[in-house]
Every structure is written in C-alpha cells, then in structure tokens.
Amino acid sequence: MGAGRTVLVTGVSRDLGRTFARTLATDPGVDRVIGVDVIPPRGDLGDVTFVRADIRTPVIAKVIAKEGVDTVVHMSVIATPGSAGARGTMKELNVMGTMQLLAACQKAEQVRQLVVKSSTIAYGASSRDPAMFTEDMEPRRPARTGYAKDVTEVEGYVRGFARRRPDVQVTLLRCANVLGPRVMSPLASYLRMPVIPTVLGFDPRLQFLHETDLNRVLRHAVLSDTGGTFNVAGDGLVMLSQVLRRMGRTSVPLPGVAFGGLGSFLKSARVADLSPELIAFLTYGRxxxxxxxxxxxxxxxxxxxxxxxxxxxxxxxxxxxxxxxVLGALADHLPPVDEDRPAQLTLAGDHDGRR
Known part of the structure; x- marks a missing residue:
C-alpha cells in the first residue's frame, strides 16, 4: 500500500476507536483520518476529522465518496449496547451497519483496503471445542443469539464483499478479549466485581489482548500488504482460577443454572452483563x-x-x-460458605433453596 492515504474509522465515539484513530492520524504514511460515529466522542480526537454519520444509512456512501476514502477500518461491531440503547439497536448497528458500510465500499472504486475488527467469539465456547482454534475452523456450536451471532453474520458479509471486490485488500482480525486499564467490556466488568461468581466444576482457559496491542495490530494491518483472516491474542493462556488469585478477589462457585440466573440480577443492578455467550466462555473458555x-x-x-x-x-x-x-445484596441470597461445599444461589421464587 502506498503512502498518503485517507482512512475512514468507524466507532470513534468509543475509547478504543478514538484512541486508534488519533494514533493513526499521526502516522507519516497517512494523510487524513476521518472518524465516523452516531454520537461525538467524549475525548480529544487530535488531528482526526469527525463526521457525525450513522453507518446504517446510505449517508455513509456519501461520506466515503466526498472525502476520497481509500482505506476503511471498521471498529463499530460492539459487544455491549452502551449508549447505543437496547439489544435490538445494537444488532442494527452491528449487522445492518456493516451491510450498509460494505455496500458503500463496494460502490466506491477508490476504496482499496478494508480492515475489520472481529472477535474470537466467532468460534463460540463449548465442551466440544479443540484445544486451540485455527482460522480455518468453525464453531462447534453455531451462535443463535447475541453478539456472537452478530459477529458470525458480520464475518459472512465481509467474506462476501471480498469475493465481489477482489481488488480490495481485506483483513479480518479475530481479536481475543481485549483487556487494559481503560477497557469497558462485559468481561472487564465481570473481573472488576469485588466478589466474582464462577461456574461450579469448571476452570476455563482465557486469552487476552492488551488494548495497546489492539491499537498496534490495527495500525499494522492498515500499513501492511497482507490480507486474510487472523487470530490475534497475547502469548499464553491463564485459567480463571489463576486470574482470581492474581486479582486477590473472592470467588463464589455456583451451579451452572444458578450462574445463568445471576446474570439478570447483575444486569438490572448495572454491575455486569453476563450474556449467554459470556457465560459459555466463563464455563468452557477458549x-x-x-x-x-x-x-x-x-x-x-x-x-x-x-x-x-x-x-x-x-x-x-x-x-x-x-x-x-450490590454484591452485598447478592450475598443475602447465599447461605454461609462452607469450606467443603460450594455456595448455592437462592433465586427469586425459590425461597427454600431447593429446585
């Protein structure tokens, strides 16, 4: 790829997108960076030109044409609704937004490169998984709902685009769970809880990608001449039990059914969002x-x-x-912890603790 390019970055209202766009704008190989989102970012964008636009609408095609964009970095496939609103709106942003963006890229002859931030959640998490997923493997249990299904659909549309525009270099980055001081994600919220529930009888293997390495790999992909699909993660794995020990956090082992029921309590209390795909990950790992x-x-x-x-x-x-x-309120549902017996969660409507 030559120098002096104009790069459009989606999802800049979120910290990771804003940080990446700012960093890319300082690169000597890039002339201009256009940041796009439905709401303005909270922090400083530096030399990035912000355009308020909804990628779910045809207006994104006008932005790409008007600004002479030749490289697109798609970072607005999101795991949590956040300011986007409810799950329905999140799915629209993820799937419909990607469809509109790819349609705009397909029509824009000057577009020569597409980089998409995806997630290793595309592989799912189940008891039948291999020790390590390679890029050519399919999930053992296809996602039916939530963010995991969004990612699967998005990747399908990206592959379709790559077939229709073979002249465009397409790079799909399947990133492990991003972790860092500024990261706000379902997993980070879970790990920030002062008392951490775990699934009884399971100790999942976890992989992380540092937020600065996410920034670096996106920049590397933009400046690279290599397209394709790539798993991106830091070296090694850690067990959830090791994570909790290193964090010095108390854990409460719960049966799988109770762990699932806990999710709605934590979500309503705005402590953590234990989606079905996150619960599967915290059970089987990946x-x-x-x-x-x-x-x-x-x-x-x-x-x-x-x-x-x-x-x-x-x-x-x-x-x-x-x-x-909030966790104190949760503790009211738990009997005293016996060292030889895991705690059992008493769910609403189950007053005597029996199922």
Whole structure:
C-alpha cells in the first residue's frame, strides 16, 4: 500500500476507536483520518476529522465518496449496547451497519483496503471445542443469539464483499478479549466485581489482548500488504482460577443454572452483563492459535496474556463502594460458605433453596 492515504474509522465515539484513530492520524504514511460515529466522542480526537454519520444509512456512501476514502477500518461491531440503547439497536448497528458500510465500499472504486475488527467469539465456547482454534475452523456450536451471532453474520458479509471486490485488500482480525486499564467490556466488568461468581466444576482457559496491542495490530494491518483472516491474542493462556488469585478477589462457585440466573440480577443492578455467550466462555473458555498472526501478518504483541492481566490488575480500584453494596445484596441470597461445599444461589421464587 502506498503512502498518503485517507482512512475512514468507524466507532470513534468509543475509547478504543478514538484512541486508534488519533494514533493513526499521526502516522507519516497517512494523510487524513476521518472518524465516523452516531454520537461525538467524549475525548480529544487530535488531528482526526469527525463526521457525525450513522453507518446504517446510505449517508455513509456519501461520506466515503466526498472525502476520497481509500482505506476503511471498521471498529463499530460492539459487544455491549452502551449508549447505543437496547439489544435490538445494537444488532442494527452491528449487522445492518456493516451491510450498509460494505455496500458503500463496494460502490466506491477508490476504496482499496478494508480492515475489520472481529472477535474470537466467532468460534463460540463449548465442551466440544479443540484445544486451540485455527482460522480455518468453525464453531462447534453455531451462535443463535447475541453478539456472537452478530459477529458470525458480520464475518459472512465481509467474506462476501471480498469475493465481489477482489481488488480490495481485506483483513479480518479475530481479536481475543481485549483487556487494559481503560477497557469497558462485559468481561472487564465481570473481573472488576469485588466478589466474582464462577461456574461450579469448571476452570476455563482465557486469552487476552492488551488494548495497546489492539491499537498496534490495527495500525499494522492498515500499513501492511497482507490480507486474510487472523487470530490475534497475547502469548499464553491463564485459567480463571489463576486470574482470581492474581486479582486477590473472592470467588463464589455456583451451579451452572444458578450462574445463568445471576446474570439478570447483575444486569438490572448495572454491575455486569453476563450474556449467554459470556457465560459459555466463563464455563468452557477458549484458546486460539496465533501462528498465522506471526508468520503471515508479521505481527508480534508486546504483552502476553499474563502481562495484560497484570496491568489490568494493577489499575483495579480497591473493592468497595456501590459494587460492594450490590454484591452485598447478592450475598443475602447465599447461605454461609462452607469450606467443603460450594455456595448455592437462592433465586427469586425459590425461597427454600431447593429446585
């Protein structure tokens, strides 16, 4: 790819998108960066030109044409509704937004490169999974709902676009769970809880990607001449039990059914969003092979999975405050913890603790 390009970045109202757009705008190989989102970002965008636009509408095609965009970085496939509103709106942004964006790219002859931030959630999480997923593998249990299904659909549309526009270099980055001091995600919210529920009898393997390495791999992909699909994660894996020990957090093992029922309580209390796909991940875990990331894409993360976790842990506030009060309310549903017996959650409508 030549120098002096004009790059459009979607999803800049969120911290990760804003940080990446700002960083890319300082690169000597990039002339201009256009940041697009439905709401303005909270922080400073630096030299990025912000355009308020909804990628679910045809207006995005006008932005690409008017600004002479030749490279598109799609970062607005989101795991949580956040300011977007309810789950229905989130699905619209993820799936319909991607469809409109790709339709606009297909019509724009000057577009030569597309980089899409995807997620390893595309592989799902189940008891039948391999030890490590490679890029050519399919999920053992196809996603039927939620963010995981959105990611599956988005990737399908991206592959379709790549077939229709073989002249465009398409890079799909399947990123492991991003972790870092500024990351707001379902998993990060779960790990920030002062008392952490776990699924009884399971100790999932986890992989992390540091937020600065996400920034770096996106920039690397933009400036690289290599297209394709790549797993992106820090070296190594950690068990959830190791994560909790290093965080110094107390855990409460719960039966799978009770763990699922806990999700609605935590969501209503705005402490964490334990979606079905996150519950599956916290039960079975997931590992991805990153050989292709190194050999073909030529990218090496600065942080291992353990180092990403260590930096996250170092910035955790001491337990206390509102989250403690909410978890205190949760504790009212739990009997005293017996060292030889895991705690059982008493769900609403189950007053005597029996099922």
């Amino acid at each position: 590992g991805v092979d990153t050989t292709r990331m190194r050999t073909d894409l030529g990218f090496e993360p600065h942080y291992s999975t353990a180092e990403s976790l260590a930096e996250f842990v170092a910035t955790l506030p001491p337990a206390g405050g509102r989250a403690d009060r």
